Amino acid sequence: MNDVTQQLARFIVSSRWNDIPASVRHEGERAIINWLGCALGGCRDVVVGRLLDALGRYAGEPQATLLGRGGRVDVLTAACINAVSSNILDFDDTHLRSVIHPSVPVAAALVALAEHRKLGGADFLHAFVLGVDAECRIANAVSPAHYESGWHITATCGVFGAAVAAGKALRLDARQMVWAIGIAATQASGMLEMLGSMSKSYNMGHAARNGLVAALLAENNITSSERALEAPRGFLNLLATASDATEITRELGSRWELTENTYKPYPCGIVIHPVIDACLDLRTARRLDPAQITAVSITVNPLALQLCGNQSPRTGLEGKLSLYHSAAVALVDGEAGVNQYTDERVTDPRIVTFREKITLASDALIGKAQARVCITHNGGTHHEIFVEHARGSRERPLSDAEIESKFRSLARAELSPHAIDRLIDSCWLLAQLPDVGDIARASVASPIAASGR
Amino acid sequence: MNDVTQQLARFIVSSRWNDIPASVRHEGERAIINWLGCALGGCRDVVVGRLLDALGRYAGEPQATLLGRGGRVDVLTAACINAVSSNILDFDDTHLRSVIHPSVPVAAALVALAEHRKLGGADFLHAFVLGVDAECRIANAVSPAHYESGWHITATCGVFGAAVAAGKALRLDARQMVWAIGIAATQASGMLEMLGSMSKSYNMGHAARNGLVAALLAENNITSSERALEAPRGFLNLLATASDATEITRELGSRWELTENTYKPYPCGIVIHPVIDACLDLRTARRLDPAQITAVSITVNPLALQLCGNQSPRTGLEGKLSLYHSAAVALVDGEAGVNQYTDERVTDPRIVTFREKITLASDALIGKAQARVCITHNGGTHHEIFVEHARGSRERPLSDAEIESKFRSLARAELSPHAIDRLIDSCWLLAQLPDVGDIARASVASPIAASGR
Numbered sequence: 047m048n049d050v051t052q053q054l055a056r057f058i059v060s061s062r063w064n065d066i067p068a069s070v071r072h073e074g075e076r077a078i079i080n081w082l083g084c085a086l087g088g089c090r091d092v093v094v095g096r097l098l099d100a101l102g103r104y105a106g107e108p109q110a111t112l113l114g115r116g117g118r119v120d121v122l123t124a125a126c127i128n129a130v131s132s133n134i135l136d137f138d139d140t141h142l143r144s145v146i147h148p149s150v151p152v153a154a155a156l157v158a159l160a161e162h163r164k165l166g167g168a169d170f171l172h173a174f175v176l177g178v179d180a181e182c183r184i185a186n187a188v189s190p191a192h193y194e195s196g197w198h199i200t201a202t203c204g205v206f207g208a209a210v211a212a213g214k215a216l217r218l219d220a221r222q223m224v225w226a227i228g229i230a231a232t233q234a235s236g237m238l239e240m241l242g243s244m245s246k247s248y249n250m251g252h253a254a255r256n257g258l259v260a261a262l263l264a265e266n267n268i269t270s271s272e273r274a275l276e277a278p279r280g281f282l283n284l285l286a287t288a289s290d291a292t293e294i295t296r297e298l299g300s301r302w303e304l305t306e307n308t309y310k311p312y313p314c315g316i317v318i319h320p321v322i323d324a325c326l327d328l329r330t331a332r333r334l335d336p337a338q339i340t341a342v343s344i345t346v347n348p349l350a351l352q353l354c355g356n357q358s359p360r361t362g363l364e365g366k367l368s369l370y371h372s373a374a375v376a377l378v379d380g381e382a383g384v385n386q387y388t389d390e391r392v393t394d395p396r397i398v399t400f401r402e403k404i405t406l407a408s409d410a411l412i413g414k415a416q417a418r419v420c421i422t423h424n425g426g427t428h429h430e431i432f433v434e435h436a437r438g439s440r441e442r443p444l445s446d447a448e449i450e451s452k453f454r455s456l457a458r459a460e461l462s463p464h465a466i467d468r469l470i471d472s473c474w475l476l477a478q479l480p481d482v483g484d485i486a487r488a489s490v491a492s493p494i495a496a497s498g499r
Numbered sequence: 500m501n502d503v504t505q506q507l508a509r510f511i512v513s514s515r516w517n518d519i520p521a522s523v524r525h526e527g528e529r530a531i532i533n534w535l536g537c538a539l540g541g542c543r544d545v546v547v548g549r550l551l552d553a554l555g556r557y558a559g560e561p562q563a564t565l566l567g568r569g570g571r572v573d574v575l576t577a578a579c580i581n582a583v584s585s586n587i588l589d590f591d592d593t594h595l596r597s598v599i600h601p602s603v604p605v606a607a608a609l610v611a612l613a614e615h616r617k618l619g620g621a622d623f624l625h626a627f628v629l630g631v632d633a634e635c636r637i638a639n640a641v642s643p644a645h646y647e648s649g650w651h652i653t654a655t656c657g658v659f660g661a662a663v664a665a666g667k668a669l670r671l672d673a674r675q676m677v678w679a680i681g682i683a684a685t686q687a688s689g690m691l692e693m694l695g696s697m698s699k700s701y702n703m704g705h706a707a708r709n710g711l712v713a714a715l716l717a718e719n720n721i722t723s724s725e726r727a728l729e730a731p732r733g734f735l736n737l738l739a740t741a742s743d744a745t746e747i748t749r750e751l752g753s754r755w756e757l758t759e760n761t762y763k764p765y766p767c768g769i770v771i772h773p774v775i776d777a778c779l780d781l782r783t784a785r786r787l788d789p790a791q792i793t794a795v796s797i798t799v800n801p802l803a804l805q806l807c808g809n810q811s812p813r814t815g816l817e818g819k820l821s822l823y824h825s826a827a828v829a830l831v832d833g834e835a836g837v838n839q840y841t842d843e844r845v846t847d848p849r850i851v852t853f854r855e856k857i858t859l860a861s862d863a864l865i866g867k868a869q870a871r872v873c874i875t876h877n878g879g880t881h882h883e884i885f886v887e888h889a890r891g892s893r894e895r896p897l898s899d900a901e902i903e904s905k906f907r908s909l910a911r912a913e914l915s916p917h918a919i920d921r922l923i924d925s926c927w928l929l930a931q932l933p934d935v936g937d938i939a940r941a942s943v944a945s946p947i948a949a950s951g952r
Contacts, residue, residue, distance in 0.1 A: 093721065100719035101712070104573040106559045120557040196732030198685075225698075232651075232698050233705060235688035237737060239730050245678075245685050245723040248716065252686060252709075259554070263701065266553035268546065270698040277692050279649030284690060 177211025201236025208257020228270025630664025654689025661710020681723025
C-alpha cells in the first residue's frame, strides 16, 4: 500500500454520478435530512451563540447561511458553526464500526460551499457520498487503536471527509486531490479528552472548516506530501499504534460505507436506546399510567451499565448518559426527545421521584442493542418486554417516515409545519435540485412566513 | 503533576511585567526584530500569494496588516498569513533543545491581535515572553519522542504559545487560561511529513491562527478539559510516547526559555553554518579571488554530511540543504543570504561549475557546530581554517548589530533605508511603545515614501 493516498485521490476524481447506486443515493438523502434536522435542533444552543460571539467579528462577507438561526457569514465560518449546531445535541448519525459521526463535517463543509460556488443537487450528493466514504474508510484503517488512544475520530478523520467532498465539488484534478488529502492530514486534530466540555462540539467545527480549507488551498496549488496517509511518518502511522491501509482501498467503488450508517431515534447514549424502546412500547401497548407504576426493573448489557449507570444526573448533558433518567422520561412523558434532556427536565421533581422507582441490573448474555424491562403496576401486575434490536440499529434501521418524524420534532421550533414539509420534500428530491444553496436558505424562517402571511 | 495545566495557567495569569528580567526583555526585542525581518523577507513568496488567493475571499474586515506586502484582513487571517511569511525562508529563530522555532506562531498571533485590540509595548512583550516560555516548556516535556515520531513541533507546540500569549494580552482569568490551553491542545496538529512541500509553512499559519482562536473562544467562555496537558489521554500522552510534565513547571518564573533562543545568520540548514563561516572568513582574511581557487576540501560532522550532502541541488529549496552550494556561494558571492538560495542562483552555471571543485568528508570528532575548510589556490597555496563555534550558536550568539544587519538585508526590498532605521529603533524601544500596531503598519512602505516624497 505504498500509494494509497494516490489511489484514493484517483478514485475520487474519476468517480461519476452514474457510478453511485440508487440505494446509496437514497441513503445520502436520509443522512442529509437527519443532519439538517440536528442542525435546526441545535442552532440555538448556548455553545453556538458563544462561538458566534467569539468568531463573528472576524468573519468575512455574508456568503453562507447559519442554518436555522439565520444570518450569513463567510463560507469557512459557516462550515464551522453549522457543524457545531448539527453535533451539539449528540443526535447525529453514527457509522457503528468506527464510531465516527460521518455527516457532520462533510455536510457542513459542502452546504456552506454550495452557497458560494453554486452547486447542483446531483454534484452535491455525489461529493457527499464520496466524502463520507473516504472518512469512514480512513477511520476503519486506524480503528480501533486510534480512538482507543484518545483521538476524537469524527474530528481527526472527518477533516478528510470534508476535504474530499469539497475537493470533488471544486473539481480538483488528481494531483490537487492528493494535496487536499495531505493538507487535511496535517491539520488532523481533536482529543476525546474534550468530551463533557463545549470544546467537544468545537472539534467538529474545526474539522469541517479545516477540510474545506484543505480543498481550497489545493485548488490554489498549495502542495503537500503526496503520501500523507501511508508515509512512514504519515497519518496512519503517526496517529495510530496499529493501522491497516488496505481498509482504504478494499472494494473501493463497489462497497459504500454510507450503507453502514445509522440514525439515532433518541438524543442520548446509544446503549440506552433499547431501554427507551422497551419503556415506550410497554407504555403504549399496556396503556400504562405512570402514576400507577410502583417499580421498574431493567436489565442491560454490562457495558451499558458501566457507561450510563448514573442514578442522579444533575444536568441535561449528564441525563444523556443516564439509563435511569431515560427510562423515567420515556415512561412519564411517553417521549425521549430533545426536550427530555434539558437541565430543567433532568431536575424536575416528578422525574427525580420517578427515577427512585427504577432498579438496574446487568447480564452479559444481553447484547448492547438489547434490553429487558419489567414494570410493576399498582396492584401487583407485572408487564415485561424484551427488545431484541433497538430502533435505529443496523438490524432495525429507522424508516424514511421515522427520519422525517425526527426531522419535524427537531425543526418545529424554527420553522412552520408548511416550511418543514417543503424542506423535507426538497431533501428527498436532492439530486434534482438546481441549487443546493436553496436548502440552506430554506432552513431559516422567512420574515414573511413568520409574520403569518 | 496532576495539575500541570492549572499550574501553568495560574503562572501566566499572575505574572507581572516587573517579574521579567531586563535580559529576557532584551532577548524578546532581539527575537521580534529577527522575526519581523523574516516576515519582510518572505512576504512576497509564491506560497504567501497562493494562500492569500485561496483564503482572501473568505477573510473578514480589514483589521490587521499583512506584514511587508500591505493590505489588511481580519485578525485571524493576518495571523495565519504573517506566520507563513515569517517562516517561509527557513530563516527564523531556533530553540535548539526542542528544535522549535518559537517566535513565528507567538509573534504572528500577537501582532495581528495588537492592531484590533490596541496593545501597548510592555503588555505585548510580556505576553510574547510568556507565550514563548509556555510553548518551549511544553516542547521540552514531549522531546525528543514527539518530534522523532513525526510531529512538526513548531506547529503542535506553537499553538500553545500563541494561545497563552493571546490569552495574556486578552487578560483572561485563570479558568479561561486553562480553557485556552485546552482548546489549543485539541487543535494541535502538523506533520513533519509536509517538509519539502508548501504545507510545511502552512503548518505555522495554522498554529498561529488556532492559538489565537483558542484564546478568543476561552475569552467567550467556551469550556474545555481542565487537564488537557496531563490527563491520561491528554496532549502529553496522546502526542508523545514518552514525556515529562515536570519540564513545564520546573523553575517556572526563574528560568526563561527565551534565553536559550538562537538566530540564524544564513537561511539554510543549521549544520551548514560553520562551513559558511569558514568560507566567508577565509575569503575575507586572505582576500581570495574565487577565480583563482582550484579546490575546496571540507570536513564536517557525519550528521551534516548525511543531511546536507546533496552535490547537485536543482532548486533554491534543495540549495538550502546543500553544503556544496552553500560553500560555493560563500566563496563566489562572499555572501550566503536569501539571494543565494533562489532557483536562479542554484542553477547559475558559474556556481554549478564552482561546486565541482568542492570535496566533502566527515569526521566524528568534529562537532555539529564546527567545520574545517581547506582551500587550494592557483599556484598551490593552501589556506586552512577551523571553526570552533558557528556564528549564531549558543556559544557565539549573533550580536545586536548582526541581528540589525540581518534585518536590513531582509527588509531592503520592501522599505527605504530610512523606514528600516525607524522600524529597528521602534523594536529596540518596544516596551515604551503606546501601540504595537504601529510596528505592523510601519512594515509596509507608505505610498508617500514610495513615491519619493
